[in-house]
Amino acid sequence: MNTKVKQIFKLTLVAVIILFAANLISGSVDIQGVAEEQLSADNPWFGTAEKEYKPGKMETEEDVLHSRINWAIIVFVLLMTFILANVFDIGKYTARITGRETVNQNNVNRWLMLIFMIVGIIAVAWEYVYHGELILLNDSSSEHGFAYDSMFVITLVLTTIVFIVTQFLLFWFSFKYAHSEDRKALYYAHNNRLEVFWTIIPAIVLTLLILRGHQTWKSIVYARDNYKGKMHHVEIFAYQFGWKARYAGEDGILGNADYKFISGKNELGLAYEPEVDSLLAELKVRIQQDQTAIDTLDRTLKVLERNYKNAEGLRDYTNMESIRKDISAVKNGEMKDELEASIKRKVKQVQRIEAIKKDKAIFASTFTSAAMDDIITQEIHLAKDSLVTFDFRSKDIIHSAWLPHFRVQMNVVPGMPTKFTFRPTKTTAEAKKENGEEFEYYLYCNKICGSSHFNMKIKVVIESQSEVNAWLAKQQPAFIKKKMEAVPTIQTVDSTQMMQKDTTKTLALK
Numbered sequence: 001m002n003t004k005v006k007q008i009f010k011l012t013l014v015a016v017i018i019l020f021a022a023n024l025i026s027g028s029v030d031i032q033g034v035a036e037e038q039l040s041a042d043n044p045w046f047g048t049a050e051k052e053y054k055p056g057k058m059e060t061e062e063d064v065l066h067s068r069i070n071w072a073i074i075v076f077v078l079l080m081t082f083i084l085a086n087v088f089d090i091g092k093y094t095a096r097i098t099g100r101e102t103v104n105q106n107n108v109n110r111w112l113m114l115i116f117m118i119v120g121i122i123a124v125a126w127e128y129v130y131h132g133e134l135i136l137l138n139d140s141s142s143e144h145g146f147a148y149d150s151m152f153v154i155t156l157v158l159t160t161i162v163f164i165v166t167q168f169l170l171f172w173f174s175f176k177y178a179h180s181e182d183r184k185a186l187y188y189a190h191n192n193r194l195e196v197f198w199t200i201i202p203a204i205v206l207t208l209l210i211l212r213g214h215q216t217w218k219s220i221v222y223a224r225d226n227y228k229g230k231m232h233h234v235e236i237f238a239y240q241f242g243w244k245a246r247y248a249g250e251d252g253i254l255g256n257a258d259y260k261f262i263s264g265k266n267e268l269g270l271a272y273e274p275e276v277d278s279l280l281a282e283l284k285v286r287i288q289q290d291q292t293a294i295d296t297l298d299r300t301l302k303v304l305e306r307n308y309k310n311a312e313g314l315r316d317y318t319n320m321e322s323i324r325k326d327i328s329a330v331k332n333g334e335m336k337d338e339l340e341a342s343i344k345r346k347v348k349q350v351q352r353i354e355a356i357k358k359d360k361a362i363f364a365s366t367f368t369s370a371a372m373d374d375i376i377t378q379e380i381h382l383a384k385d386s387l388v389t390f391d392f393r394s395k396d397i398i399h400s401a402w403l404p405h406f407r408v409q410m411n412v413v414p415g416m417p418t419k420f421t422f423r424p425t426k427t428t429a430e431a432k433k434e435n436g437e438e439f440e441y442y443l444y445c446n447k448i449c450g451s452s453h454f455n456m457k458i459k460v461v462i463e464s465q466s467e468v469n470a471w472l473a474k475q476q477p478a479f480i481k482k483k484m485e486a487v488p489t490i491q492t493v494d495s496t497q498m499m500q501k502d503t504t505k506t507l508a509l510k
């Protein structure tokens with residue numbers, strides 16, 4: 001390194017240290033802290049309206065202390081680096097002047113290697129103990145979870161042994177065989193026996209691990225094929241950003257569903273003819289509306305321009321901005337393109353639905369009566385010790401259903417049905433005893449799918465079969481209203497009445 005570069009490096013280092021120190025000192029007048037304080041309800045400068053404001057999580061004194069300690073460590077390390085760099089520099093210059101080496105660089109490196117190894121291994125051990133709860137899992141709430149966890153532990157133990165041995169050899173050899181004037185290095189480039197040895201042993205170990213994994217995966221995936229008893233099927237429907245569960249109604253059959261049938265009132269797209277008919281009619285009306293909008297774009301432009309003038313008179317700048325955008329969208333043809341694309345999409349959907357309705361065989365197999373009494377819920381209730389298959393479906397993009405406590409994860413892909421079969425072995429009540437009263441099982445999304453991905457979850461309740469049955473009996477079927485015993489306010493309408501109502505609406509729309 002030439003002197004100029006060194007000088008620049010040193011100056012940068014000093015600047016960074018000063019900045020860190022300044023930040024450390026200014027911790028007491030933290031800008032964010034002031035903002036939070038001002039918004040807090042106790043502040044006399046602000047009215048009672050501020051009482052509603054609750055910051056997500058207030059920084060505790062302990063947090064502040066921890067962040068100060070972290071900053072102090074960073075400053076300390078930087079200062080030490082700076083001092084050591086200078087010490088070595090001075091040593092080098094004295095050596096040049098006196099002709100004697102004052103600091104033996106090899107010796108320093110050699111001991112640093114040893115210190116790095118010891119500190120590193122202690123840090124690894126500390127991590128295992130401190131975060132061991134996460135690593136050495138032993139609290140699975142599903143049958144296959146135990147096989148899964150044991151695989152994890154075996155892999156972890158093996159890799160830890162290999163890690164410790166290789167790191168020890170690496171650093172110990174660097175320490176023991178550091179450069180010395182009395183020794184000459186041995187030129188040793190290749191050893192066939194050694195190559196074979198360290199290729200074959202990892203190959204065998206990895207093969208065994210993979211075979212065990214394959215075996216376990218097979219036992220999970222084929223559990224439903226080998227099972228002779230009653231299988232519970234629950235459809236898990238994913239959308240941005242949430243989940244819905246669908247249970248079979250009294251007929252015990254999950255009805256058909258198709259993305260083409262999805263509408264505001266039929267969020268899961270169940271194959272229920274009256275609902276699909278009213279969707280068809282609605283689509284036709286909306287196609288007509290879009291067409292009319294295209295035909296009257298000139299008039300729309302005039303109205304927009306008038307609105308703009310009004311907004312200008314009122315100095316309503318936000319409105320002006322949005323109207324201005326609309327005007328330019330009409331002028332440059334964007335509005336027309338958008339409407340035409342929207343018509344195209346709806347025409348395609350109408351064609352697809354009508355194709356199903358025209359083909360007698362497809363119609364009969366699609367529109368069975370099974371979907372009518374299906375139950376759509378906002379929670380998943382499962383019976384302990386019963387085998388359940390989740391049939392996954394996605395409305396929009398790829399999601400991933402993740403039930404960490406049951407060691408279950410499966411991608412949920414639009415247009416590609418996926419499944420997962422498992423047997424819960426611990427009720428929510430039992431898990432609460434182990435983890436505290438607040439504990440709940442959840443199914444999360446484990447694929448970053450958009451802005452509210454973090455909040456995409458649905459509660460899972462494990463209880464006895466009779467409790468599940470009782471809960472299901474209280475849920476309303478999707479399309480037939482059933483009489484509720486304990487809830488007298490709900491009006492009861494039988495399915496034929498419902499269908500009549502929907503047909504009249506359909507006709508009215510036509």
Ligand SMILES: [Cu+2]
Pocket residue numbers: 239398399400445446447448449453456
């Ligand atoms: Cu998602």
